Amino acid sequence: MKPLRFELVVDRPVDQVFAYVTDSRNNVEWFRGVRAVRVLSLVDHGVGAEYEQDNLLFGWRFTARMRVTEYVPPARLSLLSTVSATPYTATFTFQSIDAGQSTRMVLDTKVVGASVYRYMGRWFFPLLHRAVTKRLHLLRDILEGQRTPIRHASTGSRSPSRRRLVEPGAVRSGPAAGWLGRPGEQWPAPDQRLDGGLGGADRDGPSVVA
Numbered sequence: 001m002k003p004l005r006f007e008l009v010v011d012r013p014v015d016q017v018f019a020y021v022t023d024s025r026n027n028v029e030w031f032r033g034v035r036a037v038r039v040l041s042l043v044d045h046g047v048g049a050e051y052e053q054d055n056l057l058f059g060w061r062f063t064a065r066m067r068v069t070e071y072v073p074p075a076r077l078s079l080l081s082t083v084s085a086t087p088y089t090a091t092f093t094f095q096s097i098d099a100g101q102s103t104r105m106v107l108d109t110k111v112v113g114a115s116v117y118r119y120m121g122r123w124f125f126p127l128l129h130r131a132v133t134k135r136l137h138l139l140r141d142i143l144e145g146q147r148t149p150i151r152h153a154s155t156g157s158r159s160p161s162r163r164r165l166v167e168p169g170a171v172r173s174g175p176a177a178g179w180l181g182r183p184g185e186q187w188p189a190p191d192q193r194l195d196g197g198l199g200g201a202d203r204d205g206p207s208v209v210a
Contacts, residue, residue, distance in 0.1 A: 001087075001088075001089070001110035001111060001112050002110065002111055002112075002125055003108070003109070003110050004107075004108075004109050004110070004111060004125075004128075004129065004132075005106065005107070005108050005109075006106070006107040006109075006132060006133065006136055007104070007105070007106050007107075008104070008105045008106075008107075008136050008139070008140055009097070009102055009103070009104050009105075009140075010102060010103045010105060010139075010140050010143050010144060011101065011102050011144050012102065012103060012143050012144060013096070013100055013101065013102075013103065014074045014075075014094050014095070014096040014100070014103040015073075015074050016103075016143070017074075017094060017103040017105060017143060018073060018074035018075075018077075018094050018103075019074075020143060021077075021092060021094075021105065021139070022045070022071070022073075022077045022092070023044070023045070024037055024049075024051045024053070024066070024079075025037050025039070025044070025051075027053065028149075028150070028151050029142065029149030029150060029151060030135060030138050030139040030142050030149060030150070031135050031139075032134075032135055032138070032150060033055055033056045033057050033131075034053055034054070034055055035054040035055065035056060035061075036053070036054040037051055037052070037053050037054075038051065038052045038053075039051055040052055040065070045068075045071065046068060046071045047068055047069065047070065047071050048067070048068065049067070049068040049071075050065065050066070050067045050068075050082075051065065051066050051067075052064070052065050053065075053066065055085075057085075057086070057117075057131075058117070058120070058127065058131075060085070060115075060116050060117075062084070062085040062086075062115065063083075064081055064083060064084035064085070064086070065081065065082045065083040065084070066079050066080065066081045066082065066084075067079070067080050067082055070091070074094055075093065075094055075095075076091065076092065076093050076094070077091070077092045078090065078091045078092075079091075084114075085114055085115035085116065085117060086111055086112065086113060086114060086115075086117060087111070087112045087114055088109055088110060088111040088112070089109065089110050090107060090108070090109040091107070091108045091109070092105060092106070092107050093105070093106045093108075107132075107136075111125075111128065113125070113128075138150070
């Protein structure tokens with residue numbers, strides 16, 4: 001497993017950031033390529049919560065299962081993938097900064113490029129770095145009210161525009177389902193858009209440490 005670290009500062013209080021990020025049903029709103037999330041356990045939060053997630057990554061589709069192994073509001077969440085084409089462990093830590101007005105979020109993860117991804121060889125992890133970083137940019141912008149979610153977890157409907165401004169502090173939570181992508185966009189072939197498909201300029205965002 002290869003360790004990766006991502007750091008992000010969000011101009012929102014830690015309680016808001018923790019509640020949004022740790023609800024995996026919201027993944028369809030900000031992690032492009034997550035097409036649906038289903039709760040498998042009797043609980044949807046906390047240690048023991050289990051999810052099944054339909055993904056599209058670098059042109060290939062797969063379904064993954066993950067389980068919450070640590071849940072300490074509003075400071076820490078750990079996940080373990082139990083079934084995945086990209087087996088991983090992930091730990092999110094959240095720290096209140098700027099007198100409680102902002103949050104520093106750190107994602108520490110260990111990932112394996114298994115299944116079809118092993119054929120990408122040395123390219124897999126650099127491309128994964130870039131793809132995850134861009135998704136974290138979008139997460140930050142959604143939480144800060146600068147962009148709309150790609151798809152609304154609460155309704156299953158896709159946003160008409162990713163860049164339309166929304167009211168600051170509008171944090172959504174709810175059951176998630178469906179397709180992620182720009183309106184009218186076609187999914188790339190496996191040999192195209194291997195950078196994760198989130199092109200365009202981004203303002204300064206999280207640092208990535210391999």
